[in-house]
Every structure is written in C-alpha cells, then in structure tokens.
Amino acid sequence: MELSATAKVILGMLAARPRSGYEIKQLVDQSARFFWAASYGQIYPELKRLEQAGLVTGSEASQGARPRTIYKLAPAGKRAAREWIEQAPRTLELRDEGLLGLFFAGSINPARTPEIARERAAIAREKAAELRAIEAMVDGAAENGGPEAKPDSGSRAVLRYGIESSEWAAEWFERAAEDLERETSGARGAPRGR
Amino acid sequence: MELSATAKVILGMLAARPRSGYEIKQLVDQSARFFWAASYGQIYPELKRLEQAGLVTGSEASQGARPRTIYKLAPAGKRAAREWIEQAPRTLELRDEGLLGLFFAGSINPARTPEIARERAAIAREKAAELRAIEAMVDGAAENGGPEAKPDSGSRAVLRYGIESSEWAAEWFERAAEDLERETSGARGAPRGR
DNA sequence: ATCAGCATGTAAATGGTTACATGATTAT
DNA sequence: ATAATCATGTAACCATTTACATGCTGAT
Numbered sequence: 288m289e290l291s292a293t294a295k296v297i298l299g300m301l302a303a304r305p306r307s308g309y310e311i312k313q314l315v316d317q318s319a320r321f322f323w324a325a326s327y328g329q330i331y332p333e334l335k336r337l338e339q340a341g342l343v344t345g346s347e348a349s350q351g352a353r354p355r356t357i358y359k360l361a362p363a364g365k366r367a368a369r370e371w372i373e374q375a376p377r378t379l380e381l382r383d384e385g386l387l388g389l390f391f392a393g394s395i396n397p398a399r400t401p402e403i404a405r406e407r408a409a410i411a412r413e414k415a416a417e418l419r420a421i422e423a424m425v426d427g428a429a430e431n432g433g434p435e436a437k438p439d440s441g442s443r444a445v446l447r448y449g450i451e452s453s454e455w456a457a458e459w460f461e462r463a464a465e466d467l468e469r470e471t472s473g474a475r476g477a478p479r480g481r
Numbered sequence: 482m483e484l485s486a487t488a489k490v491i492l493g494m495l496a497a498r499p500r501s502g503y504e505i506k507q508l509v510d511q512s513a514r515f516f517w518a519a520s521y522g523q524i525y526p527e528l529k530r531l532e533q534a535g536l537v538t539g540s541e542a543s544q545g546a547r548p549r550t551i552y553k554l555a556p557a558g559k560r561a562a563r564e565w566i567e568q569a570p571r572t573l574e575l576r577d578e579g580l581l582g583l584f585f586a587g588s589i590n591p592a593r594t595p596e597i598a599r600e601r602a603a604i605a606r607e608k609a610a611e612l613r614a615i616e617a618m619v620d621g622a623a624e625n626g627g628p629e630a631k632p633d634s635g636s637r638a639v640l641r642y643g644i645e646s647s648e649w650a651a652e653w654f655e656r657a658a659e660d661l662e663r664e665t666s667g668a669r670g671a672p673r674g675r
Numbered sequence: 676a677t678c679a680g681c682a683t684g685t686a687a688a689t690g691g692t693t694a695c696a697t698g699a700t701t702a703t
Numbered sequence: 704a705t706a707a708t709c710a711t712g713t714a715a716c717c718a719t720t721t722a723c724a725t726g727c728t729g730a731t
Contacts, residue, residue: 293719295581303588309681325719350727373593376601379578382575383516387489391492391494391635392566394635399567403570403635407570441585441588442584452653459646521710
C-alpha cells in the first residue's frame with residue numbers, strides 16, 4: 288500500500304501515542320513546521336481513509352457534548368510505519384522562493400543582488416532564533432514536566448539540524464552579500480569578475 | 482497583479498534572453514532543479530496566460546514544419562519581474578521527507594535511527610557531487626564557450642550555496658549518526674536488541 | 676458574558692505531476 | 704532505419720491551501 292505524505296506524518300505522530308486529529312495538527316505546527324506542513328483539510332480526511340484501510344483505529348472520546356475521536360495505530364499501521372522508515376528516502380525536493388530571487392537577481396536587477404543576499408541572511412537568522420526558542424521550551428518542559436514531555440532523540444536531532452543549518456545559512460548569505468558587493472562595485476566593463 | 486510561482490520562474494528565465502517553453506523547461510531542470518522544479522503542464526499554460534496578460538510576447542519561430550514559439554519579456558513583464566525581485570521574500574517553506582523519517586524514527590524504530598542519519602549523509606554527499614559536476618561544466622563552458630555560456634553572479638552564488646550546504650549537511654548527518662549510536666548502545670535495558 | 680482555544684469537518688480553488696498524444700529533425 | 708531529442712500541448716489526477724461552518728469548554 289502506497290502511503291501519501293500526509294499518511295506518513297499521521298502514522299509517525301501516532302507511533303508515540305494515540306492522538307486526535309486536532310492534536311496532530313498542533314504537533315505538526317509546533318515541532319515539524321520548519322520542514323513540514325499539514326492542514327486540517329488534509330488531516331481529517333486522511334484519518335478517515337486510514338481507518339477504512341485498517342491502519343488506524345479511532346475511538347470516541349468525547350468530553351461532554353464536545354465531540355472527539357482519538358486515533359491509534361492498528362497493527363497494520365505499525366507495520367506500514369516501519370516499512371516506510373525502512374525504505375531509503377527518495378531524493379529531496381526543495382522549493383525556495385528566496386533562492387529563486389537570488390538566482391534571477393543578476394539578470395533582472397544586478398545592483399540589488401547583494402541586498403537580496405542580505406535579506407536571506409536576516410530570514411535565516413530569524414528562523415534560527417525561532418527554533419532556539421522552541422528548543423528552550425522543550426528542554427524546560429523535559430526538566431520539570433511529566434514523562435510526556437521529553438521528545439525522542441530523532442526529533443531532538445531534527446530540531447538541532449534546523450537551528451544549526453539556519454545559522455550556517457545566515458553566515459553563508461552574509462559572506463555571499465559581501466562577495467557580490469565587491470564584484471558589483473569593483474569591476475565594470477569587466478563583467479567576468481573573479 | 483499577483484504572480485504565480487511558475488510565472489516568476491518564467492519571467493526570470495526570459496529576463497536574460499528570449500526563449501521557447503521547451504528551453505525554459507530544460508534550463509529549470511539543469512540549473513535550478515536542486516531548489517526548484519517546473520513541468521510542461523505548468524509552463525505552457527502559464528506562458529499563454531502571461532501573454533494574454535501582456536507580460537510576455539510570443540513570436541512564431543518555426544523551423545520548417547516544426548512548430549516553435551519564442552517568448553520575450555514585454556515592458557509590463559520587465560516591470561513585474563523587478564517588482565517581484567524588489568519584494569521581501571516570504572519565509573521559506575521546506576518539505577523534506579528524509580527529515581520526516583529521521584524525526585519519527587525514534588518512536589517507530591529507535592534502533593534504526595543512526596542508520597537513517599547515515600543514509601541522509603550519503604544522499605547529501607551525492608547531491609554535492611552532482612552539483613560540483615554542474616559547476617565544472619559551467620566553468621568549462623565559460624572558458625571556451627561563446628558569450629551565451631557565462632552565468633551571472635546570482636546563479637553562480639546559488640550553485641555554490643547548493644554545493645556548500647549539501648556538504649555541510651553531509652557532515653552534520655554523519656556526526657548525528659555517531660551521537661545517536663552512542664546514545665543507543667550506551668544507555669537502556671535496550672530490550673529490542675536490534 | 677465574552678473570548679480564547681478546543682474540536683471537527685467540508686467545499687472550492689489552486690497548484691502541480693504524470694501520462695498521453697503528436698509529429699519533426701538530427702545523429703548514428 | 705532507428706533512436707534520441709526537439710517541440711508543443713491536453714486531460715486526469717493528486718496534493719494543498721483557504722475559507723467557511725459549527726458548536727463546546729474553560730478562563731477572565
């Protein structure tokens with residue numbers, strides 16, 4: 288059975304413990320949003336599909352009149368999750384409009400190129416700061432919080448990856464801005480540069 | 482006027498010089514494919530939309546019986562491209578199934594986590610090598626090639642970014658694999674064994 | 676009483692990929 | 704002759720976002 292991307296996120300989220308669709312959305316937004324996104328419009332229908340396919344089982348857990356369904360992995364779902372993890376990941380598809388801008392800046396508006404690189408640096412710095420805040424929150428929760436609080440080593444590693452790669456990118460773009468500035472101001476009729 | 486993502490790529494590609502839809506697709510695949518993708522199903526319809534909106538103008542350039550249309554930027558298209566470049570880029574949305582796997586590996590199959598990190602490292606190394614090959618090709622073409630060959634500083638910078646960030650990622654994942662291995666083997670009643 | 680947040684869902688629109696369809700030209 | 708590559712396009716499908724719709728519960 289071919290799992291959709293959303294199905295993989297759901298199975299992954301349910302592997303740790305049973306959750307409602309709402310909880311899954313919150314978790315994706317909080318912990319995985321720097322490399323993955325999912326909307327209600329995907330999560331709720333996919334949960335139903337997965338239930339029909341026998342990969343998850345939902346149980347009613349309404350609180351008073353507020354409806355609530357908590358899903359957990361069925362044995363087939365556990366198998367499917369393991370299989371997915373086992374497979375070699377296909378090559379990464381990246382989509383970055385910022386890089387696209389930098390890529391074309393030279394032919395559209397050369398003078399702006401260094402500035403665009405600087406903007407990218409600022410965005411990367413902001414992202415790093417944001418992720419650092421999440422890390423601090425998670426670490427704080429792990430210290431005083433219940434056993435629910437501590438994330439596993441894989442997700443901690445991914446968070447670290449987000450922080451460190453953003454910092455690396457910020458430095459890289461800053462350096463690139465300087466190089467591009469030198470090229471622009473220096474040469475003139477000699478566009479070959481370098 | 483709101484430009485679609487595909488429209489931005491097209492305007493960017495036409496900024497350097499006029500091209501056919503086919504050429505745009507080839508160029509995207511060759512030079513931008515590590516951070517952007519576009520299919521014929523997007524490019525051809527979008528070219529027509531852009532022509533109707535007056536941002537590009539197509540001229541027939543058939544060779545014998547083989548049909549061919551070459552598009553170039555109209556003045557309005559130049560303005561639109563400049564505007565887009567001028568705007569601050571929105572925050573980056575990333576989608577990485579490999580990171581997703583690592584993220585969940587801890588709860589789905591902890592013993593495999595280090596190995597998954599190693600696989601990621603291998604993929605990053607491959608990507609770096611691939612991009613290095615492109616760089617060598619581009620540099621070679623610039624030396625002996627015609628005036629068509631040399632890419633502008635922005636796209637050279639983006640290529641360098643692809644190479645260096647992939648190399649950084651490869652090292653990071655290798656280190657992460659070692660850390661995760663130490664964690665796994667060290668602590669725990671480690672019941673599952675492997 | 677009011678508001679923030681919990682909780683579920685659907686419909687419409689948009690964006691994007693894949694597969695199909697056609698045929699010409701160039702190199703082997 | 705045949706294969707590769709040039710060249711254009713459409714249709715069907717799948718993924719994703721956004722907006723809408725509804726109502727409950729807990730805190731202030």
